[in-house]
Structure formats: C-alpha cells, structure tokens
Amino acid sequence: MEHEIVIKRRQGLSSIDFKELWSYRELLYFLAWRDIKLRYKQTVIGVGWAILQPFLMMVVFSIIFGRIAGVPSDSVPYPIFSFTGLLLWNIFSNSLSNSSQSLISSASIIQKVYLPRILLPTASVIVTLVDFLFAGIIFIGILIYYNFTPNLIGILLVIPMIIFTLISSLGMGFFLSALNVKFRDVRYALPFFIQLLIFMTPVIYPISITPLKYQWIVALNPMTGIIESFRTALLYETPVDWNLLTISVVMGMILFVFGVWYFLRTEKTFADVI
C-alpha cells in the first residue's frame, strides 16, 4: 500500500509533517481563494475597498500627524512617508485580525473533517497579500503624483521585507488563532491591541523621534525594524540601520517559532474545545 496512516496518542508537541503539508497545498490554495472571494461579496464597490481603505487612512494620518501634529518626515512628503509604513503595517495588522478568527470561523470544518489545521490561519495571512497588491498600485500613483523617485535598493528590498513581515504575521497569527479557540477574549482584546500597536511602531512617525538609547526596546517589536529599514532604503539617502533590522527580524523569527510551538501544542484539543 502506498499510504499507511497510523493514529496514536499524541503527547506534547506534534511535529510538523512537511510531506503532509505539501500534499495539502491545493487545499491551502482553495482556502485562500475562498477568503478572497468572500471578502467583498455583497459589497457595492467590492475590491475598491482594498484601495480605498489604505488611501483614506493615509489621508487621515497626513492631515492629523503630518499637518496638525507636524510629525517630521524630512525631505519626503508626509503622505509618501506614512503610506510606505502603512503598506507593510497593513499586511501585519490585517493578518492578525483575519487569522485570529480563522479557526473559530471554520469550527464546522475542524469538527467534521481532518486537515492540517495550521492551513487555516496560513490561508488568512496569505490573503492579506492581495490587499497589499492593491495598496501597492495606489502607492505608485502617489509617487507619480508627487513626482518622487524611490531608491532602487528599496525596491529590491520589497520582497525580503514582505517575507519578514509574513514571518512575524504568521507567528502572531498561529498564536492568536489557537488562543482564540480557548479564550474568546481575543476577539475583544485584539482590535484594541492593534490600535495601540500602530502607535508603538514607527508607521506614522520616524523612529528618530524616540531617544536613541531606547530604540532597541522599540525594535523588539518586529515591525519596527522592518518598516523603518524599508522606508529608509526606499525613500532616504541615509544608510539603513542594520542593527535595528537584525533585532526585529530575529524577534520575528522567535515569534514565528513560538507561534508554531503554541499552535501545535494546543492543536490536538481544537475539535473538542472549539
């Protein structure tokens, strides 16, 4: 026989079966495809929301922080400054809110059919890339409007930065989705947490306004180094702070490993608890 499945008591950590995950890649595709399809069903402007949302956020931030509060963005127009941050920040924050709900909104699937459960939060994180693509189109529009030419090094860094963002997002997503199965408090706490976090991340302000000796603390937030470095590389002539980036990327990795660990530790009880 080609297949033999052995079901035994699982103690502690179940290890990741990469072969199995690979065999389920089509399902991952279908789950992501479903989420994208569902996203804007029965809305009037549909996909327009993916464009309008980040755009309006940028407008609001530009007025409040750029104009009224006078947050410095040096030589770069503030809308470009904040939108660069929002591009990556939205991947992260959307991932958190989507994936935290991914397991409980698929409760019936979890209780009625076997699939590697980790696919569910993964699919919901992948979906945020679609929003990123639309936001990216606007970003190009804004650059053209301001007649601003970004640095080549920054453009080359887009892909690695997205990967770093996804690693952190997946880590948080695994953790939060599993936590939400047991503690529904996550649903209420998370929006507040995300709102708070955007102000603790240099999305709308440059990290230079925090005192130098405390910057490493801010860098423990994985999105700090990623956003700050990406923005520097893309928009400014100043060199990228590699230390800052390294701290954040390492933190992202730790978050990822922790997320996977927590997910696998609790996975076996999902069907009984959810």
Add this chain to the structure above:
Amino acid sequence: MTEPIIKVENLSKRYWISHEKGPSYATLRDELVKIVQKPAEWIMGKKSEKEHIWALKDVNFSVNSGEIVGVIGANGAGKSTLLKVLTRITPPSDGRVALRGRVGSLLEVGTGFHPELTGRENIYLNGAILGMSRKEISSKFSEIVQFSGVEKFLDTPLKRYSSGMNVRLAFSVAAHLEPEILLIDEVLAVGDVAFQKKSMSKMEEVSKKGRTILFVSHNMASVVNLCKRTILLDGGKIVMDGPTSEVIEYYMGLKENKIAEVVWSNLDLAPGNEEAKLHKVRILSDDGRPISEADIQKETQIEMSYWNLKEGAKLFVSMHLISSQGITVLTTFNAPSVSLTKDEWYDKEKPKGLFKSICKIPANFLNEGMYFISVFITSYDGMMINHAVKEKVISFNVVDTGGMRKEYSGPWVGVVRPRLSWSTEYEGNK
C-alpha cells in the same frame, strides 16, 4: 493472509469533564490567575479537574479490504467518538489505529459549504476540503452537477438555495469521493425520500466497487441493506461484532424489554381519543397462556382489547407485524375478505364497553427472531379515522424449536419461514 486495511488496537478516548459553571470555554482572566498562582502547572498544561469519562475504552477490531461494516449503538455509546478518532479529528488517549489506504470521511455533508459562494464554487471548495484534488473535481464536475440536479442554479449563491437543493448538492460532492477507505456518519438521513433512495443506491454502487466502508448509523434499515457485518458499541466498548442481522437483533433486544403484555387500566391514561381507547395487548400461546417467547412450531395469538366509548360506533382493529429490522412483515384487519374466520363484530354497531379481538398467527409461518406489533383502532364512515394508534406496542420472540431443522442447521435467512410444498420430477436422461 493479507493485512487488514483498518486495524484498531486497544483504542481509548478519555474526555475530561469540567464542573465549572458558565461558558464552556475558559476566560483569559481565569487563566491569568492560574498562571500567577500555579505557573508550572500552566506551562505543563495540567488539568486541575479530575473527572473524566471514557468515550471509548479498549476497542479492538479490524476490517479487511472490501468489507462494509456497520457501527451501531445508543446515543453516547461512542460511535461518533470512534469515527472522530479514525478520521483524525481528535487524537485517541490510548491505543493505535492503522489505516492502510487513502481515507475519506463523511461526518456530515456539505462541510465547509459557504452560503455566500455559488454552487460551482462550493463544489470545488467542499471537494477540496473532503480531500479531492482540483483535477479530480474538474473531471467529475459534470457528473456531480448532474447527480445533484441543480444545474440551473450553479452560479447562484448557496444562500438562495432551498435546504433540499443544498443537501442534494452536498451529497453529490460527497458521493463522488473515491478513497480506498470511506468513513461515514449518518449522512444518508438527508433530503427527501426520492433523493434518499438515490443516495442509497449510490452507496450500494460505491460499496460494490470493492471500497472499504465503515458506516455509523441509527438507521437499522440502511445498516441491514449495506453491511454484512456490524459492530455494536455500548458505553465505549464493543459489545458484539458479527453478522448484521444477529447484532441488530441483539441490540433491539437490549433496547426494548420483551414485554408480553401491555395493559392500560386507567381509561384516562390509555392511548386513544374520546371514541375508542386501547386497553390491553398481549401475546398468547396456542392454548391461551400469556407468553413472550413464541414457539415457531405453534400457533401464536395476538390479543387486543379496547374500549368503545361511543354508542353505535363501527370500529375495526388492524395490526401490523414488524420484524426486528424494522420491516413490516404484514398488515391485517378483521374484515370478512381479510380474515379466515368470520368476525361477528366487524362493521356492526357496537354498544359502549370493552371489546377483545384476537388474531392468530399460524405455526411455521414466521422466521425465528423478534417481532413487534402495532395496533390501530379505526372507524370507517366515508373516511378512515384512527382513534387509537399504538406503534410497536409489544414485542415477542419467535424461538426456533427445531421443527424444520432435521436436515439443515445453519442460519435461516428470510422474514418469514413458512412450509411450502415442493416437488421434483425426473424429466428423463436428456
């Protein structure tokens, strides 16, 4: 000797019961308190509550390739838990299962169906969730659509479907799943009668293709139709594992105590309406003794007593005889063209009072096994009115005392076992 395709060894599943009040899932606050008070226990994931139940305990069985095995048992016997463990939805607490082949599970139809998506989209999504590849779904797509009969609504969101259409579509996807091992839970109990029949024959077709099926059901008739072998679970343990008819009969015997006599002495509590009520039903031997075990070689009498409460009513009595597998063996009533003997009271205006009708079942007619009696007190006055209806009011056992066992002693298949006349002629050495 080939290895069994499903091998279950000492399988046990324990569930912890928490006695906390309020929501079944803990709140973060409670957990935070626990973290502070007992950090080590929290990290190790220790259970503070001690109570548990064994939903499955030391279950052992194996299934050979191509076998179709039914799993029956009362609610809470562990049927669903067994299926959930075998499908890897929840891990066992102990024991081991080996499945040698591609596994498909159907614990419900339409898992993952989304009301906002169209029929077409749901076919793909549901198929993928059930373990089909995109290529597989595409190749069977038209077959699935045709089977479901919802061609016209393929591009309509599911939420606009009637519940019947929804179920038909869901079952159609499921029916086209082609794994080597199929684990099924009750999915046949869906849709209208016509569609159920269609589903049933599809299942039979699937089973003939040599697929191995484990079929969990409450519906004895479908277990009888599909499975040669059946496992009976009770309290998380296997009570019996054998030929379906024997297991079902044993199970029915467990469920319904063999009552030889049912009496309602209080008129107010007796089943029926203001015109007629049932008083007593019992099983009598050929010489009039109340019994619960009937001799296969002797006549058995079914006695039905009822009160007529309306002066001048024309009541008649009918009776259904039902086998332990739920098949109605016969229907009879006391009309002249139906009865062998003339019933004086049939179609006569009856005074108020108690009446007793007796129906005699001949010797050497029923097969061995358990039978149920349903009783109906009815009047006909342009239209039929049932005044008292009591289904499966009583059961009795027909015991094989060996009258037809001189030549053959093996299992005797059939609902009835009458003596018929046989003859053979020699037509020459052609």
